Every structure is written in structure tokens, then in C-alpha cells.
Amino acid sequence: MSAQVQLAETTLQPEDGLDQYLTFILAGEDYGVDILKVQEIKGWEGVTPMPNMPEFILGIINLRGTVVPVIDLRKHFQMESASFDQTTVVIVVKVSDEKHVERTMGIVVDAVSEVHNIAKNDLKPAPDFGGVVDTEAIKGLATINEQMIIMLDIDHLMNSSVLQLLDRNNIQ
Template sequence: MAELITGYNIEYEETKESHDESNAQYLTFLIAGETFAVGILDVNEIIEVSEMTDVPMMPEFIRGVINLRGAVVPVIDLAARMERGRSELDKRSCIVLVETPLSDNQYQVVGMLVDSVNEIVEISQDHIQPAPAMGDGIDTRFIKAMGRVDELFFVLLDIENILSNEQITNLEQLKRMHQSSATTL
């Protein structure tokens, strides 16, 4: 759509370049008593836990689907995903909505169920360390890096890997095989 031309467009280039690369903001949240974080730019919104519809024959970490303003959005239980057990819902439980890349440049909105959301922190690039070779019981593929604010360390989650279709499909197949062998008896 054409716009009314109001100036000479000279300042346009300059205003674009104000983003600071060295400091990035992260959203921190609690899962099973531990603090995790994701880049704030990945987060679409945070909503309260509403009615979730269970989807049968799916692995445990898929808690179900919710109605997000008319769209059906799957919710992943992060605690269950990281094998910390199924998270119990309470007043502070939240769903963090993130966009995950799919193949061919498409995105899917996925909800992450967390026990509570803490705060938004700013971490300078100096305080980001690569993921350790050995995690403390967390699948290292889920760890993007380690972050530090003051003396507090926390895991920066690799959303892409957590929700990678490949892994979910694998798990789902396992679940199905388990199910079918159970019913065959």
C-alpha cells in the first residue's frame, strides 16, 4: 500500500542501527526448582494456564493443546521433557509461548509449561559460557549455553532442540510401540 510521502527519507538508515549486540535480555523461569532461561526475542507471550485438552497416544511431555485466540497450540511440559517428572499445576504455573522454526522457513507456536516465571535479566556477552560437555542430568542437547547473573548460574535452553520434530517423533513412536505391545497381550 502506498504511503503519503512526508519527508526525504534521509534519516531512515540511521534509526535502524540502535540494537545493542553485546547485551541480551533473557526470561528466566523455574522448572522443578531449577532456574532456566530463554532469549526474550524467542518469547511471544506468557499466559496463565487455561483448560488443556489431552491428546491421546502422545508422549507424557505433551500436556495437550490449548485454544490461543482460536488457534490450537500444543503445550510441552518442560519438566517432563527433561525427565524431571510431570509438573504439577498450581496458581503460579505459566505457559511461555515461543516460536520454533520448522522446515522451509515456517514457524510453529508452541507453549512451554513452566512452574513459575521469574524475571527478565540482561546478561552481557562476557557472562555467557558454552555448554559444558557434561550436564547435571540434563540432556546436553537442550543446553544452548550457560548464563551468569551475579553469582547465579543458569541454563540457557536450546528451544530448537527441545522441540525438534525429529526427537518428538522418535519418542512418540516409542510410546506407540510400547502401547501396542501392551495391548497385544
């Protein structure tokens, strides 16, 4: 799958009380990220490995002249590894650090599902039960068609350790 999918601009207004989330599958579970953080979705084409990186940082890709680090969310969440296939994609996201400096990163997921409109008050807080995902990195839980979806705060998830690690290794 070498085709690129460009995401359409959202037309929702803040007063609508709805946020759009791109949902994806990781180890059979449904997750979502704020669509406003998503730059594009690319089919898996491989990466250029970087030396001395933790296992969850797969390497880098060149995205129209921009060097983009690619993170394997399965490995980052300490889940069982899976082989990459035709449904594996890289979701290219814009991540903001504590100083509001934006950075482009890629996250590898098993498959992309769809975009959902979710009311802010429909997001329920995540219980702190010691799962693989730090509850601070979870924006909330939503139920759609009786399916629980974990909505990630991608900024917090990547800022917790990944951005500092990339900075130390001079990967912009």
C-alpha cells in the first residue's frame, strides 16, 4: 500500500461541542487521536533505522524533505510485536511540547478505522488500573456502537519520554 491518503480539513466549529477523532486498531483494541493532530496517513513502506535508539523508535522517514521519526506504538505500549502487512499504516501527527513547539512524528498502527464525531461530555475519564498506557496519556474513553475506544492525548504520550529522547539524539 504505497498510496497516500490526505485528510480533509474539518468543518466543525468549537461551539458544536464535538471533536473529531481518527480511530485505529492496535493489538485488536480501538484507539483514537484528535483529527486536528493528524497531518496525513501513509501506507507502511519501511524506515531508515537509527543507531542507539530504543526498540520502539523504528527509525526515520523522509516526508517531502522533512525528517520524521517513526514510533511503533505496540512496542511503546509494551505489547506483543506483530508483522507489518498491507493494513499497517503510519499516522503522521503534529505533536506539541510543553513550550508549544510543534514537531512532526509518525506512529505505526495495525490499521486505521474511521473518523468519529464525539461530544466532549461523552468522553469518560480513564480508570487508573495499571494498564500498558499511562492514564495521563488518555484523553478519555468513548463508547461507539457498544465498542470502547481509548482516546489518546498524543502530545502527552510523546512528551512523556519520546521527545526528550529524540532531542538527546539530535533527531528533529
